[in-house]
Amino acid sequence: MRLKDKIKNLLKQEKRDKKLTDEELLEKQKKFEEEAIPHMQFLYNFAYRMTGNEEDAKDLVQETYMKAFRFWEQYEPGTNIKAWLFKIMKNSYINKYRKAAKEPGKVDYEEVKNFYETVRDESFETSDLQEHIFENIFEDEVIEALNKLPDEFRTVVILADIEGQSYEEIADFLDIPIGTVRSRLHRGRKMLRKELFEFAKKKGYIKGKPKDYEIDDPEKD
């Protein structure tokens, strides 16, 4: 597929490159396999959760590894290879899936803000309702809810809650301060909860709108 054309192009480029000796080439391949391949599960799971299907996830991971191999000289040994690979993949993802209207890599802050406005100040679940929201929730529904989050929020939730990465790692992956990781994660989880609430409502566990359950809490969050 597209991948095959890319291989062909890469081969052409590779041929134009400075000639390495055979030993250097083998060394390069060995180092690459030792250092980069072990992170495939992390990358694959992130790709899978972002694209929502196996084929696209495989494509994305393959493309990432090809680029990584191609630009292997640019990786500084001893630095965070996982973050390096992640950033390559994130760029590929953005290039492929961003909405045409948006600038590459830029969050649509209006959209995020609107989404956030609808969530904020809605402490819509009282304690006795929370069990109804979380009980009988299926994997599909969690995934669907996750897919509704804006990318910036989805990313941190996937990294923290599915992939189990630390805030420090996430900050490294995304080039954002730890404080931003904290607040995005808090908001991301809250948005997700709102979506789960909608499912619970659809299934009849809860009646009404989130605001019917609102606690008077104007100052908060």
Next chain:
Amino acid sequence: MDCRQTREFLSALVDNEMIDSQIKQKVEEHINRCATCKNEFELEKKTKQTIQAKVKILPVPNELINSVLNQVKTLQNGHPAYLNTAQNLKPMSKPWLEIAFPLGVVLTTLLLAILLVSVYEKKVNQKELIAKEVSGLINHFDSISQGLSKPEILSNDPTHVRNEILSRASFTPIFLDIPEFEIVGASIKDPHLHSGNAKCVNLIYRKGEKLIFIHQAPMSYASMHDDVKKRILKGEWIYDAIKDESFAIWGTSDLICCAISNLSKEELEKILKQSK
């Protein structure tokens, strides 16, 4: 510390992430006297637990690992300096192909597959016709013909392949008799549907270095252009669905079938007509 400030640290508290111990103390104090923030904290914890419990880490598909490793080798082998050192060229590991096909065939198939794939892609883009289905199928053909993934069923005994398929598939597929071709394997892996129980069946026919995949699925699961569907239901065998030399699609009221091969359009059409 007020509610707003507290909320900024709730996630860190949920995740047991390091925060300044003074801040942590203040956050905890606030939570202990503010019912709303406490509720918020509990809910966030519960949300995290729900995500963790429901969404599991997936294993990396074997064919992905293999194909990445093979691509790295391909890139490496493509380097002119490297090509000259024969002792470093290890054959790709694809044990299943060595069972079914002589080595020479593999290389030919690989080249053909690359050619076919780029042709397909162009056509698919042009017509946007059953695009997702076809590209998934071609991926599958591609990875099998390159030895990157192994069909679940593989045997020199066509009867064995038939029996295996019949016992594993969720529907009864059609076994075409293709003159001079033999069924050497099959896979039930679904290359393009991501939900439901629909299992596609791919029968692999071989004659020398010629490969034909017959892909079948229940009609109700196939998504396709209405025009194409109408033609299929009329009993037509369509060879121009993606205007390619080696893709054909037809069906019955129950089943949708496609053929993908490394033959020319004329040859595939001729062979399939003899096969009916």
